Amino acid sequence: MADITSQSRSYQKSIDLFVRAAQVIPEGIYGHKNPAFLLPGACPYYAARAEGGHYWDVDGNEYVDFLCSYGPIILGHNHPEVEEAAARQAADGLCFNHPGAAMVQLAERLVALIPGMDWAVMAKNGSDVTTWAVRVAREHTGRALVVMVRGAYHGAHAWCSAYPGGVLPEERAGVLQIGWNRLDELERLVQEHRGEVAGVILTPYHHPTCSAQLMPADSFWPGVRALCDREGMVLILDDIRAGFRLGMQGSLPLIGVQPDLICHAKAMANGHPIAVALGSEALRAAAEAVFLSGTFWFTPVAMVAALTTLRILEQTDAVAHMARLGTRLGEGMQEGARAHGLRVTVSGPPALPYMTFDDDPDLYHMQVFCREMIARGVFLHPHHNWFICAAHTDADVDYALETAETAFELTRRELGG
Template identity: 55%
Template sequence: MAVQLSRTFELFERAMRVVPGGIYGHQTPALLVPGSYPYFFARGDGSHVWDVDGNEYIDYLCSYGPIVVGHCHPAVEEAVLRQMRDGNCFNAPTPLWIELAEHLVELTPFADWAVFAKNGSDVCTWAVEVARAATGRRKVVKAAGAYHGTHAWCSPLPAGITDEDRANVLEVPWNDLSALTALVTSESSAIAAIILTPFRHDAFHDSELPVDGYLAGVRRLCDQHGIVFILDDVRAGFRLHLGGSGEYFGVRPDLACYCKAIANGYALSACVGREAFRNAAQDVFFTGSYFTSGVPMAAALACLRTLAAEDGIARMDALGRRLCEGLDRAARAHDLRVTTSGPPALPFMSFADDPGQSLNRVFCAAMAERGIYLHPHHNWFMSAAHTEADIDRTVDRAEQAFKIVAAER
């Protein structure tokens, strides 16, 4: 099915001349089937986006997470415009700095304070440093393959990184409490922090929920050995529970990192923490030219209040379930076996016996050509702006795309 993408390719050619790789990082087109996906977008409204060639898509990537109440939600945009008229960036914060910190502390049962930055990477790295300052220890334990950002200690690719950058990082398999217990027992006097995402959402992999007792076991180990438990909730935060994904899975960390959905697309990240770490949080130098900007904070307050007022969390859960059930049904009608994984608000689908996810590339490309934006190797995101009609249309298009996959198999 031909899709008109001439403007996308024209712009990409221009970008390649002046930007290394054209578009880099997680939005690189290298992971997508060329000719099926747009590389540049022009606008968004609710659950729909339009590319630079005028093609319309139902958006299941939500900008890789940030858009949680829908593109251009009026409550968020009004709050943004109001603050923009007064100014964004000053010599000191606006009062929104306090209002938002108070709001996060109120929402999060274990938290007594909050700090703000711009990216998930900023707060994940800072949380590790706070754990080191609090414990006087050096090492950090993470799950193998888990993504915590672009900084040298955890960047997924080796270019530009030295062995020394990784010297204090220990890795264990996700969901393996015995391996973690063995590591902690042998190294406990050196371990400052265990940092985990609330569920496994590695790219190129089905999502995996924590098995019964895993996160509680992590909590217990941290308590027994004086280790700081950091929940990296950058990707899932505010999609599963307003009090953080720890509440959804029944665990309370010491520090939790947020970004993505906190401000519906405006640049902001946050770390919240317990009283016991307030002094360490004060000691670790943390700043950035835009950390105190008012506009993203106005957006965050409006976004979090809208999520609560519209019962967005329950909505995303219900819509995600409807999507997964529909895809599963449509696949079976073509004699295909698919796995839907992850919490319904951050769903993912892959094909059985498709280790390189090459069938998923065919499927997602066919969906993009039919106006449904999915990623073949990265979990998807629901927003509170998706509708039942969006899901039903998606399942209808999936029936056509599964037919193509069945023919290629």
């Protein structure tokens, strides 16, 4: 790791590219990868390459990558077996008139892997399948309304986007919101709109940006399931963020109940673009009635990458390894902060941890801390949960915790403690 520590960092090439981009691309970089969501001037904007648990930006700076491309990288960047399988498929062709055999194999694999699921459909992005799942719930029930949690992210489409630009009020009118773990609010909404609620869409635990992650209360998921059964509503699990990081059945063991529809994407093909919706037999007719298509959704390369990623996850100790390293990272961060008189909370499952400073309402402490970590080659997002991958090592965690010693001290000084 000596090479990382000794680098003197500049982001000039990133900045130059961004200036050029601003001329020809609205916002330069749009969406959540916009520097405004990160630390403008104190982090890279453009990546050049990646290997295992590390990546390099366009200025040649190296980082331990604890963001893993916002989740898709689960085995490590550029995993040789996944890339070999994908390249073999790509050599036979990229985009055909018909689906390939891999689509059938992947659907069979997922249906066998995930209890209670009888069919699967494939798309490219998480937003494609969450939006489609909501429509399937409406089609199945003949009802208009859907309930989601305030602050949850289900994608960039109009019905759930956190941003109002270009969205018609009627596109949002079909969506009601409750607080996380607020079974009482759900009960009240369902009473108020009796016979009108098609379904409830939930992430397995709450992972909002800019605040600590919240696990489900013991009674939450069973309560939601019971209410859905009583009122004939469809229960949709959006497992796109946590996905297979928590195990081969996704987050089902964590929630402890059986959803009717499940959405996966992000990590299932180790960076290749694919999203999946799975459903129970009872929803098959509705699934057949809601038109689903995309020019690139049937391309086999990502499907082969998904089959290979799932096989490696199953055959190795990847899930346990990510949980162990995440636990070390989280516990080490808490100890490091305490040693510098700072108080932090590490929240969420160990493989997807997030840290917040106590008494840091505008996340300024977090921004200073992450700035100092990034400046020393440990890429941590100040506002979004972090991700551990199977290629991270104990040495990566050691380096992050050593670096955190310095970053906590600099944060304490800058905040005048």
